[in-house]
Amino acid sequence: MDSIYLDHAATSPMDPRVVDAMLPYFYEQFGNPSSIHHIGRAARQAVDEARAKLAECLHTSPNQLIITSGGTEADNLAVIGYALENESKGKHIITTQIEHHAVGHACAELEQRGFEVTYLPVDEIGRVSVEDVRKALRDDTILITIMYGNNEVGTIQPIKEIGEIVREHQAAFHTDAVQALGTVDINLAELPVDMLSLSAHKINGPKGIGLLYMKKGITARPLLFGGEQERKRRAGTENVAAIVGFKKAMEIAVETANEKRERYLGYSRIFFDTFTKMDINFGLNGDPVERLPHVLNISFPGVQVEALLVALDMANIAASSGSACTAGSLEPSHVLEAMYGNEGKERIFSAVRFSFGITNTEEEIEHAAKEIAKIVKRLQEQQQFIS
Known part of the structure; x- marks a missing residue:
C-alpha cells in the first residue's frame, strides 16, 4: 500500500x-x-x-x-x-x-x-x-x-x-x-x-x-x-x-464538517478495536468524549517513541510525536507534562499522535492500525526481553 x-x-x-x-x-x-x-x-x-x-x-x-x-x-x-x-x-x-x-x-x-x-x-x-x-x-x-x-x-x-x-x-x-x-x-x-x-x-x-x-x-x-x-x-x-x-x-470545511466528524470518530474506533484484538498495551491521552475527532493521541507503554516513529516511517505510515512545531526535538511534550507530571514519564515518552484527514480511507486506516499493532507488539516484546 x-x-x-x-x-x-x-x-x-x-x-x-x-x-x-x-x-x-x-x-x-x-x-x-x-x-x-x-x-x-x-x-x-x-x-x-x-x-x-x-x-x-x-x-x-x-x-x-x-x-x-x-x-x-x-x-x-x-x-x-x-x-x-x-x-x-x-x-x-x-x-x-x-x-x-x-x-x-x-x-x-x-x-x-x-x-x-x-x-x-x-x-x-x-x-x-x-x-x-x-x-x-x-x-x-x-x-x-x-x-x-x-x-x-x-x-x-x-x-x-x-x-x-x-x-x-x-x-x-x-x-x-x-x-x-x-x-x-x-x-x-x-x-x-x-x-x-x-x-x-x-x-x-x-x-x-x-x-x-x-x-x-x-x-x-x-x-x-x-x-x-x-x-x-x-x-x-x-x-x-x-x-x-x-x-x-x-x-468546503463547513459543508462537510458533520460527515468528517463521524468518519474520523469511526477511524478512532478502528484503531481501538484493532489494538484490543491484537492484545496491544495502549492508553488514550486526552478527553475520551470532549475531543477533536481527528486527533488521536495514544501511549504505548514499554515503547520508545523515537523507535516507534522510525519503524512507522519505514512502514510508510506518517505520524507525529506531538506538535509539529517541536518535531525532531527529543524534549518531552509540554502538553503531556502538564497532564501527567513527573510520575507519567513512561506515558509521555511513549505517546504518538495520529491525526486523520480527507485523504484517508477506511481501508488504509484498517491497514495502518494492523501495521501499527504489529510494530508496537514487536517493540514491547523486545523491551520485555531486555528488561
Missing part, C-alpha cells in the same frame, strides 16, 4: 478544488488590491468577496476579520497586540500550560516586557478548570487566552463557560481555534469570545494565510508597519490567491 498520512493536524494536503480556485489569481488576476486601476480593482473585489464568505461561514461581519499570514501571526496579534494596546488597564494575563507555542511563547515575550502571566494547570485529560479561571481573575487582568481544542491530544476546552465568566470582567477573551476549525462548529454570533484565531492549512487550504476575528470595540496594537491594509490593523499587500483559497477551503 502507498504511504499513509496520519499527520493532518500538522498540516493537510490542499483540496484540488481549492487549488483550482486559486490558479487565476497567479496569472490573469494578479493585481495589487490597493491599485486603483481595473486590474487592481478586480483583485480588491476577490478579497472583499472572500472576506464576506469567510464572515458568513463564521456568522460574523466582514469588518471584524483581520487577514493574517497564518495562525501564529493571528495569535501574536491577539496576545501581544492586545496586551500592548491595553496595558493601561492592567498587566496581568491568564493562559494555560498546554497552549500552542504561538500563544505560549507570545506570553513569555510579554513577561520579558513587564507583564505578569498566570499559567493554569490542566487535569489528566488535558482540561482546564472553569473555577481555576474564575479564581485567577484579578482587577488588573486584561486578557485570557485559552485554546479551543488542543493540537496534541485533542481535548476541547470549556470555552463557552469561560466566556460567560469573562463577560462580567474587563478582560478580553481570546481562543486559538486553529485545530478545531473543520470538525467543530464555530458560530461567532453565539460563542462568547472577543478574539479567535484560525489558519487555512489545517482545513486543506494553502499555507501562509489565516485570520483573527476581533469583536467590535476590541483593539490591538499593530505588529507590522507599512500600508493601511486591513483597516490599518495589519500592513502588507494582500495575498489574494491564498485569501481566495482560504475562502474555498472554509466553504
